[in-house]
Amino acid sequence: MDKNIQDVITVYAEATPNPESMKFVVNKMLLPNDSADFRNAESAKAAGALVEALFAMPFVKGVFIMNNFVSITKNNDYEWFDLIPDLRGFFQEWIEQGKEIVAPKKQLSPEQEGEIERKIRQLLEDHVRPAVEMDGGAIDFKSFENGVVTVQMKGSCSGCPSSTMTLKAGIENLLKRMVPEVVAVEAEAV
Numbered sequence: 549m550d551k552n553i554q555d556v557i558t559v560y561a562e563a564t565p566n567p568e569s570m571k572f573v574v575n576k577m578l579l580p581n582d583s584a585d586f587r588n589a590e591s592a593k594a595a596g597a598l599v600e601a602l603f604a605m606p607f608v609k610g611v612f613i614m615n616n617f618v619s620i621t622k623n624n625d626y627e628w629f630d631l632i633p634d635l636r637g638f639f640q641e642w643i644e645q646g647k648e649i650v651a652p653k654k655q656l657s658p659e660q661e662g663e664i665e666r667k668i669r670q671l672l673e674d675h676v677r678p679a680v681e682m683d684g685g686a687i688d689f690k691s692f693e694n695g696v697v698t699v700q701m702k703g704s705c706s707g708c709p710s711s712t713m714t715l716k717a718g719i720e721n722l723l724k725r726m727v728p729e730v731v732a733v734e735a736e737a738v
Contacts, residue, residue: 555644556575557574557575557576557639557640557643557644558574558575558640559573559574559575559636559639559640559643560572560573560636561573561628561632561635561636562617562684564619564683564684564685564704564708565683565704565708565710566621566683566684566704566705566707566708566710566711568609568621568622568623568624568707569610569619569620569621569622569684569685569703569708570619570620570622570628570631570632570635570684571617571618571619571683571684571704572617572618572619572620572635572636572639573616573617574616574617574618574639574643575616576616576643577615577616578613578614578615578616578617578618578643578649579613579614579615579649579650580615582614583612583613583614583686583688583702583703584599584611584612584613584614584650585610585611585686585702585703585706586599586603586610586611586612587610587706588603588609588610589603592611594651595611595650595651596648596649596650596651597647597648598613598642598647598648598649598650599611599613599650601638601642602618602620607622607623607625607626607631608620608621608623609621609622609623610703610706610707612684612685612686612702612703612704612706613649613650614681614686614703615681617681617684618639619684619685619703619704620635621704621706621707664692664727664729665689665692667726667727668689668692668697668723668727668730669689671722671723671726671727672687672689672699672719675722676718676719676722680701680705680714683704683705683708684703684704684705685701685702685703685704685705685706685708685711686701686702686703686705687699687700687701687702687705687719688700688702690736692729692730695729695730695731695732696730696731696732696733696734697720697723697730697732697733697734698733698734698735698736699715699719699733699734699735699736700735700736701715701735711735712735715733715734715735716733719733720732720733
């Protein structure tokens with residue numbers, strides 16, 4: 549049976565600023581308009597077969613899925629050089645077989661947000677999210693209270709040595725400049 553060119557799945561590995569994380573990019577949308585972040589095997593129990601299969605691998609410490617990529621955080625006993633070829637093949641085969649990426653999650657009703665929260669969320673979406681996604685991660689707005697914006701860093705950004713600098717020098721400065729009510733930005737622990 550001949551495959552259409554659109555049916556051929558390609559996967560390539562891309563380094564991230566976090567040396568323990570690698571971004572695996574696929575030529576197909578895996579999880580559009582959402583993200584899924586799993587920092588340990590326990591959190592992956594109801595995540596679906598792909599995430600459970602990844603955590604069954606002895607080197608996997610974290611899994612983050614968004615749009616057309618999966619970021620894997622490994623434990624430092626392993627080298628990417630040894631892992632990349634097998635992971636590329638694993639992802640290609642999984643996707644070609646049409647297996648589940650993540651289990652569907654229940655939708656929550658939208659929260660009531662004020663004008664400041666909407667502005668913060670839009671700035672994060674327009675100016676921060678694209679850069680963070682390029683590095684294999686994501687940022688989620690959590691809250692705005694007493695001048696402090698709380699965000700959650702996911703994927704490669706969670707635990708990345710440069711994420712604190714990105715948070716303070718980049719994100720905090722942007723939000724303070726654009727939203728005078730913001731006095732600080734903090735990251736929520738995952």
